[in-house]
Amino acid sequence: MNRKITTTRHIPTNEGVNDLRFFTETIEVGRISPLAFLEAGNTYYKDQHFYWQNANQTLTLVGIGHAAVLTSEGNKDRFLDISTQWNELRAALIKEKRDRAPVLFGGFSFDPKSVKDSEWDAFPSAYFFVPSFQLTSEGGQTYISINLINTSGDATEEFEQLREERDRLIHIAQVNEFEPSVKPTVDSLVEIAKPQYVEAVENVTTQIKNGDADKVVIARSVKMNFKEEVSSVAALHHISNEQQESYHFGLQKDGQLFFGATPERLIEISNGRAYSACVAGSIERGKTAVEDRELGTELLTDIKNLAEHDYVVKMISEVFNDYCTHVTMPSEPKLMKIRDIQHLFTPIEGNIEQQTDIFSLVAALHPTPALGGVPTNKSMEIIREQEQMDRGYYAAPIGWTDTEGNGEFAVAIRSALLDGDQAYLYAGGGIVADSQAEKEYEETWVKFRPVLRALGGKLNG
Template identity: 65%
Template sequence: MGHKMTDVRQMQKVMISPSTRFFTETVEVGRISPLSFFEAGASQYKDSRFYWQNADKTLTIVGIGQAYTLATGRTGGRYKDISEKWKQLCSILIKEEKDIAPVLFGGFSFDEENRKESEWDEFPSGYFVVPSFQLKIEEGKTLISINMITDHTEATLDFERLRDERDKLIHIAQVEEFDFANHNKVIATTERGKEQYLKAVENATESIQQGNADKVVIARALELQFEQEVNSVKALHAITNEQQESYHFGLQKGESLFFGATPERLIEIKNGKAYSACVAGSIRRGKSAQEDRELGEALLGDRKNREEHQHVVSMISNIFNKYCTEVLIPKTPKLMKIRDIQHLYTSVEGALGEENDIFSFVEALHPTPALGGVPTDVALEIIRHEEEMDRGYYAAPIGWTDAAGNGEFAVAIRSGLLNSDRAYLYAGGGIVADSVPELEYDETWVKFRPVLRALGGKLNG
């Protein structure tokens, strides 16, 4: 497929020098399947791709290659670190009016202070990519951008090579026929630390009963082994078909793909307005429309779930009142119904304050009570002590921002980490004073279901 542009990619860890320049160019093309574009990059850029589609399917972004990477291993100030580096890059951006804003895509680990040796070892505390080739589908238009960040004097020649590469990628995506069918065969399913999980729920419940916390989210993991290596784009195709109403994401780093279909937005910033969502409290879907309605009504009237939901509403509304003006929050939650589960849902929006960017909100909002607990600091300490695993990027912020200040982050639940012929799936639930370990265990199976089914696995619970 021609040049890999190694000269551009090799400078990605170099600090920005006074001679560094950031070029971008956008062309509009005919209709392209975003997953076909993702797969078109497999030959030369298999280890560095990303995929994003928002929940209402009004925006899809695909990134191929690395014009630049921003990574941080800091255990303090990681959000500010990424934010400042991105602002620095944006300050040297050279673009025409017709060119769209370049995108930065990536995520953070759930807990920067709780990194254990695990399948997450190659993922730092924060990891973001400016792609060399960026596809964006929005408002009926398919736009493809080249991004190049370089201090080379021969930038014009480098950019011409990237144009050639872009044209090849477009041609492959439009012309080749890709087989996205999933034929994975699971040969082993392992519940990692099941007894440890049940004990952790029991201990967390006791701690809550003693007044140490109001709520703690305890998670567990499954490990799947397949007959052969699982193709990244087939996993993405399967999960997007499984969970139509969710945010779909995939972040490829080296041999690993972190992917999922999450119902939960953390923060969106669009044209000076900030939007978030409170999603907490859940119940299964019914086998009939009547049973589904009865279950939904029961959820709306359930004290435990309403309290769990209100913890999230209170926390997010406090942050919006601090960072925004004209904050709007409905007084009562609605139901969010997705394929396998119903959630309590409350929307939040406000006008963005001048001094805040999307990373300010990500830092302030993560972890929400829906993924950490209440109070946050105490809940995190209990999680660190009881879970005995590294959540990695599970239940953590993943998403994008652009050079215009817009962006969106979701909470990476209903997710898994795929590595060659193995996959690691994660699920958890909110533990309160009257939680029953066996019932919490059963609920995690409902939350495992989307990714498990997408990968061809079967429920054991």
């Protein structure tokens, strides 16, 4: 089959719900590279795909094509809006026991009240989709599912077309060996509004000293220009290959790819058990094992970083105590070491109530003090006033849920928005009373490094 199968359905809430039918079918396939499958769909579904791999590399998801698109332009109710639309689809599911649960993938913007014209104009407050073709790689086995959503009742012909297209994609992925391109050639690296960032850090530090807030996260961006258009699949290959301890994600929309390798889980639900991670406070990696150990010890005893971490622990533990029972959490943080940086890290888990879905917890947790500040409302006001940029989906929840209620969302840091022959990279840090603008500026370069390197850039040192 040499044509794109178009089955996209935008789902309006409470319209035609009784006519909805959600069909799915799963087959098991031999070993197949998830990125090769993504590449196979790149010709006809270039703007309709996602990629996800969890931090311990036990689950990889790839979605190609749109079976349904769920969006929201709301502010306060956007999490409930997506949850409601998803529940309507879940209720219409027709599934055999052997079939894999269909997945909904997407993300939310960091701040729906941001109204600045920016590179993020094509992304709504919330953007999710059910893929037409879903690859799941788990436990050494790989499955390909077809998802079809319609209102006509008889889906026989459509479904047969999807089967033919599925087989075409599998054949391409298995026969045409995926060879990732070399890293792109960087034409220039442009710092965006550095003086304004430094001034913002100084202003926020003064506000904190005056008692306006306890902590505020201030971010900035840089722009990379390339000599040629950069392949989305190649960018995902390089970032996942180089940052193996992280969550890897990619969300494609209208010619743009939001992607990254984040160390920070926001929330996971698995069989009624919820898991999160308090990640805040950071220091660079050492050039030797001895220096690395010394830096780690310094981080574990640093008053500023421990205070930042405690804000996050307090907030996330309060959410878990509100939504979960049998909550467990260690009394002291440990180190999370990834390639370019080490963080303070405290895991937390608990049992969720049956009626609680993952979107309720995402809404309660976002933004954590690690990405917004303390107190939340005041820090968000200061960010809007001082940061002078639109974060878009940077530092916001991105992830998936399935029709059985399982799912996982990460915090989209160490990320970039790739747009043809250019990319915008984002990084920030927590500002407290004794923050120094130059040190905060230098720390952002450490956080830019993973994506910068994956896209062919280099930093001195």
